[in-house]
Amino acid sequence: MDTSDSAPRLTRRSVLESGVAAAAVLGFAGRVQAAPSPAPHAPPALAAEAATPRLPVTLQVNGEARPLDLDPRTTLLDALRERIGLTGSKKGCDHGQCGACTVLVNGRRINACLTLAVMHEGDEIRTIEGLAEGDRLHPLQAAFVKHDGFQCGYCTPGQICSAAGMLSEAKAGWPSTVTQDLTAPVSLSDAEIRERMSGNICRCAAYPNIVAAIRDAGGAPTRL
Template identity: 70%
Template sequence: MHDVTLTINGERRTVALDARTTLLDALRDHLGLTGTKKGCDHGQCGACTILVDGRRINACLTLAVMHDGDTVTTVEGLGTPDDLHPMQAAFVAHDGFQCGYCTPGQIMSAVGMVGEVAKGWPSHASASLNGKPELTEAEIAERMSGNLCRCSAYPNIVAAISAAAKDTEASS
């Protein structure tokens, strides 16, 4: 067993874990944060997307001990029912979910993606490698391609991300 200390959603937490425990299993099974979903458990669906030190990752593909000392944000850390994060509010407003299973991963990936765009990181769909990428539908689709929705709510997900990104830019 290894003590792993993480700052999760602003709270410093230490948990004793087997070295083989994935970050996803640590969050869900040891810390009670079940918003992050276990979909495929192979890094193919994106249901387990979280932010680690501000960057999005698939929590099922990494071991918790590798993140000792890191800052983790899960969907529980974005907003509350009374004070939704702008991305959460946009998903509700644009009906960016159907069954809802993939929604936490979609939202976390979208928040991470908007941060990448703000930093000027290009994607394969970016028109230029220089300057801030334009957040077109093609750009969003490329950047969100690691997050699958079995219900095929993609048009609404793209609309929600577009709206939240515009709101974020307008308030900056």
């Protein structure tokens, strides 16, 4: 049987076409194999942080100069806790609603989570760690112990710092919304203390003991 008609004919053109096709396939495969794998991309937040210039700032904390190199977006609370290691000031809500992060700046109480660290160069910052003098507790610290003004203790540093600032405000004659007589010295009634401390939340609800502790310490001289 003659099969010459069914067999493919080998011609010059078919040889050239096959060679060109093979070269193209091999060349493409080589390029795909040689192409470097794409570098992993950093998350946008980390990339932005890495690109943000850092600023030198020296914070005066508890009577000591603390030089830092900070991202200008760093809050005072994060600078105190993460960079200086003063973890007494607590991060609760991180939105200025609970008061757990309260510290004293130039004698006035502020929420450390709502202010930037770079804004406070030259200010006198005092945290809960700076209230006692060695082994001698601040009058408010001693009163909180005496009256059991805490349970879990998470809010306690902010409560005490806020109370220290509040007692100074009352001593200076600053009225509150419940002050009855604006011409007389402020009397620290339970209503006054509760109103003035309303920015500090205790999830354990130790408020009666907190009020008793502040009322007790209100007659003691304060250093702030």
